Every structure is written in C-alpha cells, then in structure tokens.
Amino acid sequence: MTETTEDDRSLAERVVRDKNSDAFGQLYIRHTPMLYAVALRLTRNRADAEDAVHDTWVRAVSGLSKFRADSTLRTWITGILLNRLRETARARRPESIDEFPEPATTDVRLPIDIDPIDLQAALAEMPDGYHEVVMLHDVEGFTHEDISHMLGVDPGTSKSQLARGRRWLRARLEGTRGQSHG
Numbered sequence: 001m002t003e004t005t006e007d008d009r010s011l012a013e014r015v016v017r018d019k020n021s022d023a024f025g026q027l028y029i030r031h032t033p034m035l036y037a038v039a040l041r042l043t044r045n046r047a048d049a050e051d052a053v054h055d056t057w058v059r060a061v062s063g064l065s066k067f068r069a070d071s072t073l074r075t076w077i078t079g080i081l082l083n084r085l086r087e088t089a090r091a092r093r094p095e096s097i098d099e100f101p102e103p104a105t106t107d108v109r110l111p112i113d114i115d116p117i118d119l120q121a122a123l124a125e126m127p128d129g130y131h132e133v134v135m136l137h138d139v140e141g142f143t144h145e146d147i148s149h150m151l152g153v154d155p156g157t158s159k160s161q162l163a164r165g166r167r168w169l170r171a172r173l174e175g176t177r178g179q180s181h182g
Contacts (some may be wrong), residue, residue, distance in 0.1 A: 005091060006111060008073035016065045028057065034140070035081050041135045042085055052088070056081040071149040075142070079150035082132065089128060122172040130165030137162050 015021035039049035144155040
C-alpha cells in the first residue's frame with residue numbers, strides 16, 4: 001500500500017504542532033529506507049550514508065515547520081539529504097562540483113550487452129553531478145520536477161545533466177567493451 005502525500009502532511013503537522021513522536025516514527029520508517037538507498041548510491045560508503053541520513057533527519061525535524069507542501073515530503077527531505085551530501089563533498093574537496101567534462105558522443109542510448117561489472121565501475125567513476133541526477137531519475141524514479149526542487153535548479157538543467165550523464169556513461173562503457181575481467 002502506498003501512502004499519500006496527504007498522510008505525510010498530516011504526520012508532519014502533528015510532529016510540528018504536538019511534538020508527536022509516533023508521527024515522527026511513522027515518517028522515519030516510511031522514508032528512511034529510500035533516504036539510505038539514495039545516500040548509499042551517491043556516497044558509495046555505508047558509514048557516510050548513515051551519517052548523511054541521520055543529519056538529514058535532524059535538519060528535517062528542525063525545519064519541518066517550513067515545509068509548505070510545494071512538493072511531496074519525500075522530495076523535500078531528499079533535497080535536504082542532497083544538500084547535506086554536497087556540503088560534505090565540498091568540505092572534502094574544495095573545487096567546484098558543478099564543472100564536468102563534456103562527453104564527445106551525442107547518442108544517449110546505452111549498449112544492451114553491458115557487463116554488470118563494467119556498469120558498476122563506470123557508475124563509481126561518474127562525475128558527481130551526473131551521478132546524482134542519473135541515480136535520482138533512472139534509479140530512484142524521481143521526475144525532473146522533483147529533482148529541480150531537490151537541487152534548486154530548473155527542470156531543464158536536470159534534463160541536460162541526465163542526458164550528459166547518460167552520454168558520459170555510454171562513452172565510458174564503450175571503452176570497456178571486449179575487455180576481460182580475469
């Protein structure tokens with residue numbers, strides 16, 4: 001059974017208005033598995049993912065009164081997670097995370113005969129901005145509108161990052177075709 005956004009809103013209101021721990025518990029149980037999955041895919045590290053999810057909930061609870069339901073709670077809290085992950089990435093490496101090399105190819109279709117090991121390696125090497133949008137859109141199923149709310153960008157930026165990420169991934173995977181892993 002899928003919970004509706006309205007359910008999330010009423011739970012959030014109870015958390016803010018009544019400091020209701022049961023309502024918070026329901027939100028936590030409902031959204032933590034998805035948050036952890038996103039964090040793990042983006043950080044590629046269990047401890048970092050756990051820290052990010054914890055910090056996300058701390059920030060979400062303290063800012064829950066500001067949630068206006070312009071998007072779903074899932075989108076809003078995932079945006080908090082992404083901001084937390086970006087802050088951590090900036091602290092670890094000060095260069096801009098918004099600069100990526102342009103892939104040479106314009107074809108965004110991926111080869112059908114992708115080796116899973118090659119795909120995993122390519123995803124691990126993918127530039128963060130591309131990786132973020134590819135994971136959010138193609139793996140987690142968020143829409144470009146959702147992603148635009150999370151990242152604070154126009155939906156067109158999300159679409160272009162997705163296309164560029166797919167081109168980057170295709171170019172990287174074409175370079176590994178025919179190589180053995182033995």
